[in-house]
Structure formats: C-alpha cells, structure tokens
Amino acid sequence: MTSLPLPASFPVGGRRLVVYVVWDRRGGVEDFVPFALAGLREHAARVLVVVNGSLSEEGRAKLEPVSDEILVRSNAGFDIWAHKDALDHVGDAIGEFDEVLLTNDTWFGPVRPYGPVFDRMGERAVHFWGMTDHVRQEPNPFTGKGVLPYHLQSFWIAVRREMFLSEAWRRYWAELPEMPTYFDAVLKHEAVFTETFAQDGFTHDVAFPESDHPTEHPALFNPDLLVEDGCPLVKRRPLFHYPPFMNRHAVSGRRIVETMSAYGYPAELVWSNLARNVQPKVLNTDAGMLEVLPDRALADEPETVPRLAVVAHLPQTKDVPRVVGALRSVPHPFDLFVTVHDAGIEPELREAIRAVDPAGLAETEVRVVPEHGRDMSALLIGCRDVLIDGRYDLVIKVHGRTPRQRSQNARRYFSRYQLENLLNSPGYVRNVLALFDREPGLGLVYPPMMHVGYSLPGRAWSFYLPRAKQICEDAGIQVPLDGISPLAPYGGMWIGRPSALRRLLDMGFTFADYERPRSKSVPALTKVIERLVSYAAAEDGYHTRTVLTGEHASISHTSMEYKVDQLASTTPGYPLEQVQFMHRAGWMGTGGAVAMTRMYMRINHPDLARRLHPVLHPVGRVVRVGLRTAKATLRRARTLVKGGRDD
Structure with missing residues (x-):
C-alpha cells in the first residue's frame, strides 16, 4: 500500500489557486461578487471564476478586473460539477500551486479580513481545511434515516498539494456522480467529501469549528458570533431560509446584518442582491425589516431636504379633511397632485384643500382621470409624467377610498391603519423619510399586511397569482x-x-386595461398590480421595508399573538412542525366529509393519496356538487314548509 504524503503547512511565498463559482438567474453578476473577489485576489496567485449558465457583457466587465480567467459552462451539477470542470480545465497546471481553494457565491464577504484566517490556517500542517463544519446527525435530516456524517461545509474547501496531486483526489473527481437536484449535491458530495478523504488517511481542520459555538450549525444559526470571532464571511442562506425554520432556531437576520455593518461591510450589497433573488416576504421576515417608529424624530434635519410629491386620489370632496389633513404631518415642502373622476368637483375640492391648509403644501394640481383602476391607474398612468421626469426624490401615495364590503368598524380601522402608519406626526414622518436617506437601495415603505378586520393572511394571492405570473x-x-x-x-x-x-x-397598460372585468373569475388588474409593487421594485435592486407606529404595533402584535395561539391549540410541536403538518393535510375547505377524508389520507397514507389523486379528484368534485345541491334542496324544502305553516 502506497503511503500518503505527510500533511504540510502553506509555505512562505506559496501560490494559491482560487476557484470561485457564480450563478445568476439573469446571466449577470451581483455587486457583492466582485467585492468578495477583490479581497481574495491579494491572497491568490490565480483566480479562476466559473460561471454556471450564461454571462452578460456587463457581468463579464465586473468579473474581469478581479479575476485572471473566466470559464462559462452549462448550469448543470451545481457548484460541485463547476469545480470539477474547473479542475479539468486547469489540468496538469495545478501542480504549480501549493493550495487550491474551492468556493462559490453563497456568502457575503469580506466582513472581516481574509488575511488572518489564511495566515492561521496556513501554519497548520493538514491536507485540507474548511471555513466551517457541520456535526454528525442521526437520522439524516435530508432523508429521515441513516446518518449525515460530520463534514466540512463545501462552500469553502482549501486543499493542499499533497492531496490534490494524489491518486485518491483524481479518482474522487473522475467518479463524481451526476447531481440533478440540490439534495443530490448535499448527499453525494458535501456530506461525503470529508469522510471519504479522512477514511483514505488525509487529515483536515476547520477555521471556525461548531464545537466553539452554541449550535450544531453556526454558519446558519450563529453567523453574527462567527463574525465576532473573526470569520471573514457570512452565508447568504440565513437571510432567505424558510422563516418558520429560522424562527424555530431563534435566528435574527436583523442582528446578522447589523453585525456585518458594524464591521464595515456595505449593507447595500446585501439588500440589492437579496431583493433581486429572494421572495420579498421571506426576506422581510428573515431580516426583520419591519420598523416600529416613534413620533419623536430620531435624527437631525437632513442636510438635503428630499423633493416630495404627494399623489392623492380623492374622487369625493368629503375625503379631503381626512386624507389631506394627514399631510399636515409632512415636515418638508411638497407638491400635491390630486386625481379625480369628475372635473365638476374641482372648485369645491380646491376650497376644501385650502380649508385644511397643510403647512408644507407648495403647489396643487388637479387631474381628471377615468374611473377604471381607481387610485392605481391614476398614479401609474394619470401621473406617470410626475414620476419619470426626475423632479422628485420621493412620492407619497394616498387615497380616500375605503373598502365597501366591510363593516363600518373595519372601514374606520382601514383608514387609520393606512394613514397613521405613514403620516402619524411630523416626527414620525421624519423617521420614515430618514430610512430612505440611510439606505440608497430602499425603494418602498408601507404598513404590513392588515389582519385586524381582514382575512388576508393565508389567501392574499388567491386567484390573482396566475395573472401576476404572466x-x-x-x-x-x-x-x-x-x-x-x-x-x-x-x-x-x-x-x-x-x-x-x-x-x-x-x-x-392603458386606462382601458384597468376596466373592471365582466367575469368574477377574471382578476382585476388594479389588485394584481398592487400585489406586484415590491416585486417590480426588487427586480431593479430596490428592497422594501414595512413600518408601524408604536400604537399600531401594540394592536397588531397582541391580536396576532392571540390568533396564532388559538390556531396552534390543536396541533403539537413548534410552529414549524404545526405549519408542516397543516401543509401535509392540505386544503380543509369547510371541513366537510370529502375534505376530512382527503386530509386523513394525505397525513396517514401519503403515497396512496398521491396514487389515488387523479381518480379521486374528479370524484370529489362530483360529490361536493351533489352535497351542495342536496343541501340547497333541503333548504328550499324547509322554506316551503315553513311558508305553508305561516299561511
């Protein structure tokens, strides 16, 4: 049996090859990538960037100054097969290096300098090392059975020449299996790489071991503590992983970003990347992007006062005192653009605005717009010129409508909730506007989803989703x-x-596109666009924050806490397990016999339920129609009997 070369430290003046893998759904390159590579470049003799998928010219222009070579390949096999292709591309020239670092774009950095970590790990005589590690778990959380071995996490693996020139290394990559899914990448490479080479006699070490931290997965659960210990990077996943899971493990994304900022990492790189690539509600939750603001201004007057436009949709004069009255809280001068449907009310409307007399009001313009699309089309079409000509830094969008199909109390609370959480007082508005001054990438601010007097949670996409996708x-x-x-x-x-x-x-879109659909099965464009505001902004790198006053935060939290407590009372476990249980059960409907049977099958016999679904789904529809018809017939019969008795 051939003896292995002894492990060696990284030599003084040694040469390091960095292989960095990038994937972008648009074929571009996010700004955090060249920032990460610029810091790595001084520690590398050669930087090879591997792009999975396509690469735009703009993306190439970002990569060229911070790399020596760019290799574009098909997006197959995830980062692992990209590393394999890179090693094949380098070929025998790998012998020119003392260490090969295999890494990717799944992290932000440098949050702390790379140098001290390279120096510390370079002194250790090992065959390979990682930035972080993961404990052995039984059963394997990915499969529910077997063992997930202890392993170095694959987003950062540094290998010394004694190992990458070995036959075991050549054989490992030559026999690398196909990896069509993310779980394949974890189970067929990341989870086995460390164990495979350790069993072959190669030694390894880790820069920031989990044993020094309070959880078994510090890269996911304790990135703030890793940074405080000197770790130069933060994984992106804690800021977009499934929120109930992160809640189960008490991970604070808000604290993570604050820690990164405290060490000088540009937070705008975080927000612009995540805004474009993460579900906005997930990001808003994981990163704690709700701001509860006081009425006392927290900052001094800004050096540059923002140029403000207010677009107010006020089809009825009676709404002026309530809506324009709220604009008294705007602490800076603003121009007011009022949209109406009836030109005849303009004189009365102007008089009502003069009676309110907001202190900051500079100019007022009244515009007549069609009724189609109400306040949404009035803004995006009727006031398009206001928004595109560069005159204004910020626009405040308000309106006078209240929901018609709600109780009087719900309508009153709707108006309070919307206006007070944007325009509660001069100090409060100063604090809202300061968010934009603090974060150049902040695109939108508005109150969170209403749940008092509303049933939006759990159904807000409803039947709007297909048109939204289109x-x-x-x-x-x-x-x-x-x-x-x-x-x-x-x-x-x-x-x-x-x-x-x-x-x-x-x-x-035109005003005609906003006409109310004749069929109730067709979603109104105004409601669809309202649901896409943050997504459209995020495509251009703008993130969203939600805001509440202290009073509304008190109302919202206590109400939500009680409702969650009630909803959780019939299912065991943490909210994560409760949510997963209910999702497995599926749609309950009104709790009828068909729904209860279907839920029982999904929970207790999921494989059988999947096989029977094509057969039972149409049968269930027929049964439901039959039951509804029978119930309607019985109701009519009772009515007739009752009517006969009254006669």
Missing part, C-alpha cells in the same frame, strides 16, 4: 414570487422612490 413574465420580473401571500401594500398607500416604480410605469 405580468412578471411580460415585464421581465424574475424576482421569485412568495408562495402564499405577497409582500404588498394592501390598501394602496405607500412612500417610495419614483425610480423603484419604473417597471410599473413602463408596462404599457
């Missing part, structure tokens, strides 16, 4: 759509940058 495809919006409810300004009031609305403004 509009996104037509408009080139590739931001992933949230699965159940979108992050959206329900109620139609927000503060935003005109540039964040560019895609909505350029969609080419």
Whole structure:
C-alpha cells in the first residue's frame, strides 16, 4: 500500500489557486461578487471564476478586473460539477500551486479580513481545511434515516498539494456522480467529501469549528458570533431560509446584518442582491425589516431636504379633511397632485384643500382621470409624467377610498391603519423619510399586511397569482414570487422612490386595461398590480421595508399573538412542525366529509393519496356538487314548509 504524503503547512511565498463559482438567474453578476473577489485576489496567485449558465457583457466587465480567467459552462451539477470542470480545465497546471481553494457565491464577504484566517490556517500542517463544519446527525435530516456524517461545509474547501496531486483526489473527481437536484449535491458530495478523504488517511481542520459555538450549525444559526470571532464571511442562506425554520432556531437576520455593518461591510450589497433573488416576504421576515417608529424624530434635519410629491386620489370632496389633513404631518415642502373622476368637483375640492391648509403644501394640481383602476391607474398612468421626469426624490401615495364590503368598524380601522402608519406626526414622518436617506437601495415603505378586520393572511394571492405570473413574465420580473401571500401594500398607500416604480410605469397598460372585468373569475388588474409593487421594485435592486407606529404595533402584535395561539391549540410541536403538518393535510375547505377524508389520507397514507389523486379528484368534485345541491334542496324544502305553516 502506497503511503500518503505527510500533511504540510502553506509555505512562505506559496501560490494559491482560487476557484470561485457564480450563478445568476439573469446571466449577470451581483455587486457583492466582485467585492468578495477583490479581497481574495491579494491572497491568490490565480483566480479562476466559473460561471454556471450564461454571462452578460456587463457581468463579464465586473468579473474581469478581479479575476485572471473566466470559464462559462452549462448550469448543470451545481457548484460541485463547476469545480470539477474547473479542475479539468486547469489540468496538469495545478501542480504549480501549493493550495487550491474551492468556493462559490453563497456568502457575503469580506466582513472581516481574509488575511488572518489564511495566515492561521496556513501554519497548520493538514491536507485540507474548511471555513466551517457541520456535526454528525442521526437520522439524516435530508432523508429521515441513516446518518449525515460530520463534514466540512463545501462552500469553502482549501486543499493542499499533497492531496490534490494524489491518486485518491483524481479518482474522487473522475467518479463524481451526476447531481440533478440540490439534495443530490448535499448527499453525494458535501456530506461525503470529508469522510471519504479522512477514511483514505488525509487529515483536515476547520477555521471556525461548531464545537466553539452554541449550535450544531453556526454558519446558519450563529453567523453574527462567527463574525465576532473573526470569520471573514457570512452565508447568504440565513437571510432567505424558510422563516418558520429560522424562527424555530431563534435566528435574527436583523442582528446578522447589523453585525456585518458594524464591521464595515456595505449593507447595500446585501439588500440589492437579496431583493433581486429572494421572495420579498421571506426576506422581510428573515431580516426583520419591519420598523416600529416613534413620533419623536430620531435624527437631525437632513442636510438635503428630499423633493416630495404627494399623489392623492380623492374622487369625493368629503375625503379631503381626512386624507389631506394627514399631510399636515409632512415636515418638508411638497407638491400635491390630486386625481379625480369628475372635473365638476374641482372648485369645491380646491376650497376644501385650502380649508385644511397643510403647512408644507407648495403647489396643487388637479387631474381628471377615468374611473377604471381607481387610485392605481391614476398614479401609474394619470401621473406617470410626475414620476419619470426626475423632479422628485420621493412620492407619497394616498387615497380616500375605503373598502365597501366591510363593516363600518373595519372601514374606520382601514383608514387609520393606512394613514397613521405613514403620516402619524411630523416626527414620525421624519423617521420614515430618514430610512430612505440611510439606505440608497430602499425603494418602498408601507404598513404590513392588515389582519385586524381582514382575512388576508393565508389567501392574499388567491386567484390573482396566475395573472401576476404572466405580468412578471411580460415585464421581465424574475424576482421569485412568495408562495402564499405577497409582500404588498394592501390598501394602496405607500412612500417610495419614483425610480423603484419604473417597471410599473413602463408596462404599457392603458386606462382601458384597468376596466373592471365582466367575469368574477377574471382578476382585476388594479389588485394584481398592487400585489406586484415590491416585486417590480426588487427586480431593479430596490428592497422594501414595512413600518408601524408604536400604537399600531401594540394592536397588531397582541391580536396576532392571540390568533396564532388559538390556531396552534390543536396541533403539537413548534410552529414549524404545526405549519408542516397543516401543509401535509392540505386544503380543509369547510371541513366537510370529502375534505376530512382527503386530509386523513394525505397525513396517514401519503403515497396512496398521491396514487389515488387523479381518480379521486374528479370524484370529489362530483360529490361536493351533489352535497351542495342536496343541501340547497333541503333548504328550499324547509322554506316551503315553513311558508305553508305561516299561511
């Protein structure tokens, strides 16, 4: 048996090859990538960037200054097969190096300098090393059985020449299996790489071991502690992983980004990347992007006062005191653009505005627009010129409508919730506007989804989703759509940058497109566009924050807490397990016999339920129609009997 070369430290003046894999759904390169590579370049003799998929000319221009070579390949086999292709591409020239670093674009960095970690690990005589590791788990969480071995995490594996010149290394990559799914990549490479080479006698080490941290997966659960310990990078996943899972493990994405910023990492690189590539509601949740703001201004007057436009849709004069009255809280001068449906009310409307007399009001213009699309078309079509000519830094969108099919209390709360959470007081509005001053990539601010007096949670996409997908495809919006409810300004009031609305403004819709559909099965365009505001902004790199006053935060949290407590009372476990259980059960409907049977089968006999679904689904539809018909017949019969008795 051939003895292995002894492990060696990284030699003084040694040469390091960095292989960095990039994937972008648009074929571009996000700005955090060249920032990461610029820091690595001083520690590498050669930087080879491998692009999975396509690469635009703009993307290539970003990569060329921070790399020595760019290899574009098909997007197959994830990062692992990209590393394999890179090693094949380098070929025998790999012998020119003392260490090969295999890494990718799944992390932000440098948050702390790379140098101290390279120096510390370079002194250790090992065959390979990683940045972080993962504990052995039984059963394997990916399969529910067997063992997930202890392993170094594959996003950063550094290998010394004593190992990458070995026959074991050549054999491993030559026999690498196909990896069509993400789970294949984990189970067929990441989870076995460390164990495979350890069993062959190669030694390894880790820069930031999990044993030094309070959880078994610090890269996911404790990235802030890793950074404080000197780790130069933060994994992106903690800011877009399934929110109930992150909640189960008490991970604070808000704390993670604050820690990164405290060490000098540009937060705008985080927000622009995640805005374009993460479901907005997931990002809003994982990163804790709700701001509860006080009425006392937290910052001094800005050096540059933002140029403000207010677009107010006020088809009825009676709405002026409530809506224009709220504009008294705007602490800076603003121009007011009022949209109406009836030109005849303009004199009365102007008089009502003069009676309110907001202190910051500079100019007022009244525009007559068609009724189709109400406040949404009035803004995007009727006031398009206001938003595209560069006169204004921010636009405040308000309106006077209240939901018709709601109780009086719900209508009152709707108006309070929308206006107060945007325009509660001069100090509060100063704090909202300061968010835009602090974050150049902040595109939109609005109140969170209403749930007091509303049943939006769990159903906000409803039947709007298919048309929303089509509009996104037509408009080139590739931001992933949230699965159940979108992050959206329900109620139609927000503060935003005109540039964040560019895609909505350029969609080419006319007032006629906003006409109310004749069929109730066709979703109204105004409701669909309302649900896509943050997605359109995110495609251009703008993120969204939600805002609440202290009073509304108190109302919202206590109400939501009680409702969650009630909903969770019949299912065991953490919210994560409760949610997973209910999702397995599927749609309950009104709790009829068909639905209960279907849920029982899905929970207790999932394989059988899947096989029977093509047969039972149409049968279930017939049964439901039959039951509804029978119930309706019985109701009519009772009515006739009762009517006969009354006679």
